Amino acid sequence: MNTLIFRTVAPFITALMLLFSLFILLRGHNEPGGGFIGGLIAASALAIYGIAFGVEAVRRAIRFHPLAIAGFGLLLSCLAGLISIVFAVPFMTGLWVYPVLAGVEVPLSSVMLFDLGVYFVVLGAVASIALALEEREAD
Amino acid sequence: MADVTALTFLALCLPLIGALVAPFIIRAFGAGGAWLLAVAPLLAFLHFLHLVPQIAQGEIITGGYDWVPGLGLRFSWFLDGLSLTFALLITGIGTLIVLYAGGYLKGHPDHGRFFSFIFLFMGAMLGVVVSDSFLMFFIFWELTSITSFLLIGFDHEREAARRAALQALVVTGGGGLLLLAGLLLLWGQTGVAQLSELMPFGDVVRGSPLYFATLLLVLAGAFTKSAQFPFHFWLPNAMEAPTPVSAYLHSATMVKAGVYLLMRLNPVMGATPAWETLLPVFGGLTLVTGSVLAIRQTDLKLKLAYTTVSSLGLLVLLTGFGSDYAIEAAALYLVAHSLFKGALFMIAGIIDHETGTRNITRLRGLRKAMPLTFTIAMAAALSMAGLPPFFGFLAKEEIYTAIAGSDLYPILVTAIAVFANALMFAIAFAVGLRPFVGRLVETPKHPHEAPVLLWLGPAVLALAGPLAALFSGVTHSAISSPMASAIAGAPKELSISLTPHIGLPLALSLLTILLGIAVYWQLDRSRTFVAYVLHSARGPDRGFDHFIAGLVRFAHGVIGVVQPRRLDLYVACTFVCVAAILLVPLVTHDGLPLGLVWPTDLRLREAGIMLIAMLGLIAVLIARDRLTAIVSLGIQGFAVALIFLLFGAPDLAFTQFMVETLAVVILALVMTRLRLSPTDSRHGARRLFDIALSLACGLGFALLLMRATEAPFNSALSDFFNAHSKLIAHGANVVNVIIVDFRGTDTLGEIAVVAVTGLAILALIRIRGNTERRLATNDPDAEEA
Amino acid sequence: MAAPVTDLSTAMVTTPVPPAHWLAILPVVLCISLGALLLMLRGLPRLQAWIAIAGLAGLLLLDTALLRQVVEHGPLTMVMGRWLPPFGIAFTVDVFSALMALAAAVAALAAGIYALSDTTESGRRYGFFPLLMLLMAGVTGAFLTGDIFNLYVWFEVLLISSFGLLILGSERAQIDGALKYAVLNLIATTLFLIAVGILYASFGTLNMADIAERAAGLSATAPLMTLACLFLLAFAMKAAAFPVNFWLPASYHTPRIAVSALFAGLLTKVGIYALLRVLIMLLPAERDELSLLIAVVGALTVLVGALGALAETDLRRLLGYVVISGIGNMLVGAALGTADGLGGAVFYALHSVVLMTALYLLAGEAGRRGGSFSLAALAGLYRQSGWFAAISLMLLLAASGLPPFSGFWPKVLLVKASLDVGAGWLAGAILLGGFLLTIACGRVFLFAYWRPAPQMLPPVRTGWTAGLPLAGLTILVIGFGVLPEQLLQLARSAADGLADPSAYIFSVFPEGTIR
Amino acid sequence: MMLDYALAVVTAVLLLAGAFFALVAAIGIVRLPDLYTRMHAASKAGTVGSGLLLLAAGLYSGELAVLARALAGFLFFILTAPVSAHLLARASHISGHFPADISVRDDMRMR
Amino acid sequence: MITPAAIVSTAAIAALGILCVALLITVWRVVVGPSLPDRILALDMLTGIAIGFIAVVAVRTGFSLYIDIAIALGLVGFLATVAFARFVLSRGTVGDAGSGTRRRGK
Amino acid sequence: MIVLFLSLPLAIAWVAVTGSASPHNFVFGLALSLLSLAVVREAFADRSPPRRIRPLHILLLAGLFLKELALSAWRVALTVLSPRMQLTPGILAFPLTVTDDFQITLLANLITLTPGTLSVDVSEDRRTLYVHALDCADPLALRRDIADGFERRIMEAFG
Amino acid sequence: MEALFAILVGLFFSAAIYLILSRFSIRIMLGIAILGNAVNLLIFTAGRLTRVVPPIIPAGADMLPSGAANPLPQALILTAIVISFSFLAFLLVLTYRAYQELGTDDTTRMHDAEPEERPLPPVGY
Numbered sequence A: 001m002n003t004l005i006f007r008t009v010a011p012f013i014t015a016l017m018l019l020f021s022l023f024i025l026l027r028g029h030n031e032p033g034g035g036f037i038g039g040l041i042a043a044s045a046l047a048i049y050g051i052a053f054g055v056e057a058v059r060r061a062i063r064f065h066p067l068a069i070a071g072f073g074l075l076l077s078c079l080a081g082l083i084s085i086v087f088a089v090p091f092m093t094g095l096w097v098y099p100v101l102a103g104v105e106v107p108l109s110s111v112m113l114f115d116l117g118v119y120f121v122v123l124g125a126v127a128s129i130a131l132a133l134e135e136r137e138a139d
Numbered sequence B: 001m002a003d004v005t006a007l008t009f010l011a012l013c014l015p016l017i018g019a020l021v022a023p024f025i026i027r028a029f030g031a032g033g034a035w036l037l038a039v040a041p042l043l044a045f046l047h048f049l050h051l052v053p054q055i056a057q058g059e060i061i062t063g064g065y066d067w068v069p070g071l072g073l074r075f076s077w078f079l080d081g082l083s084l085t086f087a088l089l090i091t092g093i094g095t096l097i098v099l100y101a102g103g104y105l106k107g108h109p110d111h112g113r114f115f116s117f118i119f120l121f122m123g124a125m126l127g128v129v130v131s132d133s134f135l136m137f138f139i140f141w142e143l144t145s146i147t148s149f150l151l152i153g154f155d156h157e158r159e160a161a162r163r164a165a166l167q168a169l170v171v172t173g174g175g176g177l178l179l180l181a182g183l184l185l186l187w188g189q190t191g192v193a194q195l196s197e198l199m200p201f202g203d204v205v206r207g208s209p210l211y212f213a214t215l216l217l218v219l220a221g222a223f224t225k226s227a228q229f230p231f232h233f234w235l236p237n238a239m240e241a242p243t244p245v246s247a248y249l250h251s252a253t254m255v256k257a258g259v260y261l262l263m264r265l266n267p268v269m270g271a272t273p274a275w276e277t278l279l280p281v282f283g284g285l286t287l288v289t290g291s292v293l294a295i296r297q298t299d300l301k302l303k304l305a306y307t308t309v310s311s312l313g314l315l316v317l318l319t320g321f322g323s324d325y326a327i328e329a330a331a332l333y334l335v336a337h338s339l340f341k342g343a344l345f346m347i348a349g350i351i352d353h354e355t356g357t358r359n360i361t362r363l364r365g366l367r368k369a370m371p372l373t374f375t376i377a378m379a380a381a382l383s384m385a386g387l388p389p390f391f392g393f394l395a396k397e398e399i400y401t402a403i404a405g406s407d408l409y410p411i412l413v414t415a416i417a418v419f420a421n422a423l424m425f426a427i428a429f430a431v432g433l434r435p436f437v438g439r440l441v442e443t444p445k446h447p448h449e450a451p452v453l454l455w456l457g458p459a460v461l462a463l464a465g466p467l468a469a470l471f472s473g474v475t476h477s478a479i480s481s482p483m484a485s486a487i488a489g490a491p492k493e494l495s496i497s498l499t500p501h502i503g504l505p506l507a508l509s510l511l512t513i514l515l516g517i518a519v520y521w522q523l524d525r526s527r528t529f530v531a532y533v534l535h536s537a538r539g540p541d542r543g544f545d546h547f548i549a550g551l552v553r554f555a556h557g558v559i560g561v562v563q564p565r566r567l568d569l570y571v572a573c574t575f576v577c578v579a580a581i582l583l584v585p586l587v588t589h590d591g592l593p594l595g596l597v598w599p600t601d602l603r604l605r606e607a608g609i610m611l612i613a614m615l616g617l618i619a620v621l622i623a624r625d626r627l628t629a630i631v632s633l634g635i636q637g638f639a640v641a642l643i644f645l646l647f648g649a650p651d652l653a654f655t656q657f658m659v660e661t662l663a664v665v666i667l668a669l670v671m672t673r674l675r676l677s678p679t680d681s682r683h684g685a686r687r688l689f690d691i692a693l694s695l696a697c698g699l700g701f702a703l704l705l706m707r708a709t710e711a712p713f714n715s716a717l718s719d720f721f722n723a724h725s726k727l728i729a730h731g732a733n734v735v736n737v738i739i740v741d742f743r744g745t746d747t748l749g750e751i752a753v754v755a756v757t758g759l760a761i762l763a764l765i766r767i768r769g770n771t772e773r774r775l776a777t778n779d780p781d782a783e784e785a
Numbered sequence C: 001m002a003a004p005v006t007d008l009s010t011a012m013v014t015t016p017v018p019p020a021h022w023l024a025i026l027p028v029v030l031c032i033s034l035g036a037l038l039l040m041l042r043g044l045p046r047l048q049a050w051i052a053i054a055g056l057a058g059l060l061l062l063d064t065a066l067l068r069q070v071v072e073h074g075p076l077t078m079v080m081g082r083w084l085p086p087f088g089i090a091f092t093v094d095v096f097s098a099l100m101a102l103a104a105a106v107a108a109l110a111a112g113i114y115a116l117s118d119t120t121e122s123g124r125r126y127g128f129f130p131l132l133m134l135l136m137a138g139v140t141g142a143f144l145t146g147d148i149f150n151l152y153v154w155f156e157v158l159l160i161s162s163f164g165l166l167i168l169g170s171e172r173a174q175i176d177g178a179l180k181y182a183v184l185n186l187i188a189t190t191l192f193l194i195a196v197g198i199l200y201a202s203f204g205t206l207n208m209a210d211i212a213e214r215a216a217g218l219s220a221t222a223p224l225m226t227l228a229c230l231f232l233l234a235f236a237m238k239a240a241a242f243p244v245n246f247w248l249p250a251s252y253h254t255p256r257i258a259v260s261a262l263f264a265g266l267l268t269k270v271g272i273y274a275l276l277r278v279l280i281m282l283l284p285a286e287r288d289e290l291s292l293l294i295a296v297v298g299a300l301t302v303l304v305g306a307l308g309a310l311a312e313t314d315l316r317r318l319l320g321y322v323v324i325s326g327i328g329n330m331l332v333g334a335a336l337g338t339a340d341g342l343g344g345a346v347f348y349a350l351h352s353v354v355l356m357t358a359l360y361l362l363a364g365e366a367g368r369r370g371g372s373f374s375l376a377a378l379a380g381l382y383r384q385s386g387w388f389a390a391i392s393l394m395l396l397l398a399a400s401g402l403p404p405f406s407g408f409w410p411k412v413l414l415v416k417a418s419l420d421v422g423a424g425w426l427a428g429a430i431l432l433g434g435f436l437l438t439i440a441c442g443r444v445f446l447f448a449y450w451r452p453a454p455q456m457l458p459p460v461r462t463g464w465t466a467g468l469p470l471a472g473l474t475i476l477v478i479g480f481g482v483l484p485e486q487l488l489q490l491a492r493s494a495a496d497g498l499a500d501p502s503a504y505i506f507s508v509f510p511e512g513t514i515r
Numbered sequence D: 001m002m003l004d005y006a007l008a009v010v011t012a013v014l015l016l017a018g019a020f021f022a023l024v025a026a027i028g029i030v031r032l033p034d035l036y037t038r039m040h041a042a043s044k045a046g047t048v049g050s051g052l053l054l055l056a057a058g059l060y061s062g063e064l065a066v067l068a069r070a071l072a073g074f075l076f077f078i079l080t081a082p083v084s085a086h087l088l089a090r091a092s093h094i095s096g097h098f099p100a101d102i103s104v105r106d107d108m109r110m111r
Numbered sequence E: 001m002i003t004p005a006a007i008v009s010t011a012a013i014a015a016l017g018i019l020c021v022a023l024l025i026t027v028w029r030v031v032v033g034p035s036l037p038d039r040i041l042a043l044d045m046l047t048g049i050a051i052g053f054i055a056v057v058a059v060r061t062g063f064s065l066y067i068d069i070a071i072a073l074g075l076v077g078f079l080a081t082v083a084f085a086r087f088v089l090s091r092g093t094v095g096d097a098g099s100g101t102r103r104r105g106k
Numbered sequence F: 001m002i003v004l005f006l007s008l009p010l011a012i013a014w015v016a017v018t019g020s021a022s023p024h025n026f027v028f029g030l031a032l033s034l035l036s037l038a039v040v041r042e043a044f045a046d047r048s049p050p051r052r053i054r055p056l057h058i059l060l061l062a063g064l065f066l067k068e069l070a071l072s073a074w075r076v077a078l079t080v081l082s083p084r085m086q087l088t089p090g091i092l093a094f095p096l097t098v099t100d101d102f103q104i105t106l107l108a109n110l111i112t113l114t115p116g117t118l119s120v121d122v123s124e125d126r127r128t129l130y131v132h133a134l135d136c137a138d139p140l141a142l143r144r145d146i147a148d149g150f151e152r153r154i155m156e157a158f159g
Numbered sequence G: 001m002e003a004l005f006a007i008l009v010g011l012f013f014s015a016a017i018y019l020i021l022s023r024f025s026i027r028i029m030l031g032i033a034i035l036g037n038a039v040n041l042l043i044f045t046a047g048r049l050t051r052v053v054p055p056i057i058p059a060g061a062d063m064l065p066s067g068a069a070n071p072l073p074q075a076l077i078l079t080a081i082v083i084s085f086s087f088l089a090f091l092l093v094l095t096y097r098a099y100q101e102l103g104t105d106d107t108t109r110m111h112d113a114e115p116e117e118r119p120l121p122p123v124g125y
């Protein structure tokens, strides 16, 4: 879709959508959203970028193979569950810490880590599908 | 003195050890290794021999080890007169056969493997006759089928051998399965799983309503194994096996397993009308069939094989008679038959080995070239013919005594026995005499005397016959009487000796001999006569081919119907099942909804969204081109999302919107290159059927859901989540807290699904199958060019 | 509405988790983590393979330890995320679960080793080993979980992984087979999901121990009866029972042998596992009413499977029907519901996992050696290699259910159990099925092995990647045939645990159910 | 108090106006003669309609963050609506879906 | 006395009704087509109306969280339209119904 | 360079959208914005920020746009609802004066959102904008309107 | 309300099943897509229906207000949606590849895994 208009707008849209996906990811615990939707939006952003600039551009943009990203996400989620082995509590126990950074208490939790894993899995897998399909289109 | 139990166990294991070492020994020593290998069965033989005095005094030796306590199964043996006699025959003849095989298969590339098979068989057979537990008995029983499959198919490059092997496996293995059912029924009726404990339950068994079924099942096992009519056909075909095998399995031992079983169960199941009818009838039929068919053959081995069939018939007949004399006769005849038949088979093998043919019409005048063989052959033949002073004579006299002493169907049975025995008489000389007398005829190989490994076996057996007869007192007290006692289930004392005893039995013997001489005289003529009569008859042997081919064709046809190779039919069948399991229980188990309450508070917008959903569905159904279908699909998806939105499920609506859009996008992307149209192409009856089926399923799900939601709801889980979501799990969005915390493990699986989907789709798109190349070679390197 | 809790002990586990309890979840976590790791290592197929093999060996060890644990100390429950059941997800492992998981690990390790030489370059690049690990995650998760919705999730994990493995190669036949496989299996899991939804509507809980306790008080009433039927159909489809077995013959012969072997060993058995778990443990009254139906289905499955084995020319398809016939035997056990019947079904399932994996590996070797999978073309294997023929014969006999191989014992149990309840026809069906399978397997040996090849087959070396798993599995088949006692006891104890789930329930609710 | 009313009235007006424009857009895409003319309805009235409704929601929430989000959403629609209209129109034209017969000219077709 | 809430609620209900009608009309266009871009346009429109619908629900229920759903829908709706445009483009000049040239194969 | 330039408005949007104006949140938003922009860095690689930005003119442009948008919606409403629609639609080639990609895009989008016109395509050589107009009876007037309206304002704002 | 929903669910199922019964893979896929929605609606209804109030704990409160929707079915459906989406995506690509490789979307003409010619196995020995 090599149109000037689209190619000019696409990077902005992609960046906005990525930012929005992070927003959705981070607030999922309290309001609708979370890793899955965030990942889908991020993958959609990449899909738009890919339609505008081609598959190779997306591959360069995300550096890693999308499936490696998905694998990373899956591993992250597993590890988030496994952290609890250290504290002698059951698998996937939600663990919270509240470190104070520059005077502000920042809640961090294994649950968020888990959701981040979900985000990466969805992002990676859906992006992989979209890229594979796009690539097929191209030939 | 060493522990009898341990020694017996060792004796039972010796054949297995032999099987394991045989290939190595043969590789190391060649055919001479047979001498070494023969030590194994010999030791076992000696062990059993030294138990004879004990058994002769009426003792029963039992022993064993726990094997599968969970099934009440012990690896346990039970040695009485019957089993000990068999054990002696198996190990004794086995020793001779090992030696004989050493000479017979000398230089064969698979010589070692052959010994393994023989030893395995020996072990299995030994297991059958000493087993106490039903299951152990059955296991060894089936093992004999398996090992005989291997032995018969030993010469596997010939189709006839393969056929015979399969035949033996199918007939005896199949019968074995029925026997298993019979044994389990016995177990169920009596509660005991050991032969040794079964004896007191005779009345229970005979009185059980399942007696007849049990009997039929047991007989099925015994008759197939012992080649009773109409299952007699497999045994002569088994002559495809090398002669040592024929001599061993198919005359001396395995085929007698069925007879052994009947004898073993005689005290428990015998003495009923059914028993006393079925056994003699089938035994008699087998006796006649075997003898007549034996006349027809020109092949030495086949001739012997058919006489084996008829001998087995005779044994069954006698066992079925149940009278004391009959049992004694059976015991004697069984031993005699093993001795002379084993010898004769080995003789046939020697003749074949030395002359290159077994065709009786081409063998004449060998006595000069093979005097020793001739002597041995004559000794065995005389025993088979039932002439004094051989053991066969004692057996036959006892048989006639038994028959004459019974009041069953005296005339018919007597006639049959005389007729069949006469034929056997003739055949005995046809095998043992005829090839040696007369003028020498040209044979494929130049005949000369066999090496010691070959003649030793038959010589010992042939010698054993007259010795046993001469010292009949010892024989009876050591072997025959204990055996007969075991068969009868009560002490029996045999007394018959070579002393002539005037009476009806002697007269019958003389009649038999006269008749036999007549047949022998007219041997060729009678053969042509029988062949002429049976010319167009379709025996069960041909039937086996038809059975196998027909079975395969039938199976092929059935699978063609039940696996119609069309996805639409698979799916239709599946949904027929779905409709049935939904609707039938609803009716039979009072599952219809109690009442249909129309919601009074339905809002306009809710109705509107539902309407849109239905419009979307209809649009998908009637869509004429793919895009309409895809877009309409989006509509119903959006409608569902809006429904979620209106009923308090923002997360669901959110996800549904995203997923539905992406699904539509992927659908569009995927369909880009395809010239597909989703037009419904169904017509007429199929369409009506599909509509009816889908409506039925829909109705089923609707009714099920209605009924399920009518009951009061247990909201304990949701209450818990509501109560703890924020306080403990620190999340306000309860749904999300459930997803990542309360039920986070579900999500772990879910993202695994997502990740795998990515991987699978990538593989699906990227890997391009080479449509020409098939997987057939299963060679991974072939794929990558 | 629950009041705000002050006492956390009613909501969460407050005592430290005994390390042994981690055994319930670690097998699954190991599989997923390694699967994820392998996804990240896409570029290093060689390393991938070795990590996967090491992982599968680790899985085997973990499952062994787990089995020891539950045998010695009874069922164990590991709650997820500290939430007490029935609120959180609990993994509850009893002997049945642990046995199945262990058997699965054995099959997976064998298939994995075989795959070292069987997978293609592209197959490895596009994820054979990650798919294998995640398939095992799904299988193991399905065996170990104590939550019925979670069971559904693991079903889906193993299903999608099996899709991936099935199409690895993009052969025409693979794609055709995968389409049929996917559509039919998707319908099956959808039915399962529907049943779970209705179950939730009826009981308001998803924990299986909780359901078992609640359902025990109810007799076969609506909509439980429909529910039981739905579960039965869904799992019967997964297990490939007649008449919904279509997907198996349509697809099992299409992937690479390592995959076929894995599928034959695992997939249908997961269906059987779920069937037993749900119908015996959760809905016993309904199963009782359905027993005749299940028995008829089982008997027909036995016979159709055996007939199929006679009707097929392709060795792999033939084996597919052998799998189906075995499923019929297990269904008969489920229909009987007695101790012997269930014990037989469990034993059969374990035997089938090992045997069917071995048989497909065998078929792969036979195809490689003989150059074809067709019985019409395959010949001369006996002459070519004695030891291979010996192993083949033993496995074929084991498939026929003949002694002294592992298939014999469950068959005895099942026939005996059938006769004990007076169902002679069931015993007859099992025996007839065994008879037909004996013929089918005998014919395989006749044609492929004994029959001389037109030209003498060249000698073929079997590498350790094929030899080791084949030999190992054959040793198991013989070992459990000759010395079945331990496995028999385990199978019995698994069956007892199903029929009387009180220990299972106690491990989940030591202080009684929270109502 | 007054502010509440003002807010309510503004919200109500926005809601009704938004719904009105959405309806107009819907009628437009049914009534207008060809694809290109329908696009006018969709891209203008449609965007305005949904934008107004979004603004109404943002305004009525009374939270700045929500209003900011609503505005951001509105801006995003304005950013994307013309692009998607352009892409669809262009693709249609290239793939041979030309304006209906009532059109008076088509300069793109001549190039 | 009319409360502010009542004003908004009435307007919201009216808006929902109007939007429902708009949805139905748009669905009509999706179904009848006639051309492929027409349907895509209608679907895009449908997304827009759905966004409005969600916004009104947000007003009606007072849950502002629905707005984010609306925004997200706008984002992926854009993606859908872009993808469909691609779809139109890559199909070349082939007509819509495609009934004449369907299915190759035997 | 332009990435840094763009990350500021994005970070501000983040702060607004998350509703927390703490410096922490701003820094966090900035970081996330940079992260998001880093993904699309390549597309901005050959671009530089506009040479000149005139805030006042941008505001004017925005105002004009909003007015035109409202008007446009209204016109469409009138057209659609009028009982007998009288249309003279057509596609018109508009010769572009602006040359910058960004400006061309802005112009095209603004045209789409304004009354009766809709940008269909830009020619390969970036010289011509194809505009679909509902009323194409007087092409010259239409071209003049666009050139004097948005195109001029855009050049003023980002000249 | 549940009864009405049950009817709607039934219609969804009917439509889905009718489509799945088709010979053409693309229609089957459409049916599967609808089937997923049908199941989700079924679970949603099975967990009983509540209007509007989402299971999100308002700021300042510790628990959900009464009358909030049942969150558990929603969580289950979320999982199910994701899974059915994954499967649908896979199946769509599979259909596409099947069309490419097999040259048809008519499943009755797909005879690669199960060839139309079923050779009779050898009946000899």
Ligand code: NA
Binding pocket: A028, A032, A033, A034, A035, A036, A037, B651, B736, B739
């Ligand atoms: Na979420």
Ligand code: NA
Binding pocket: D077, D080, D081, D084, E044, E047, E048, E074, E077, E078
């Ligand atoms: Na839009």
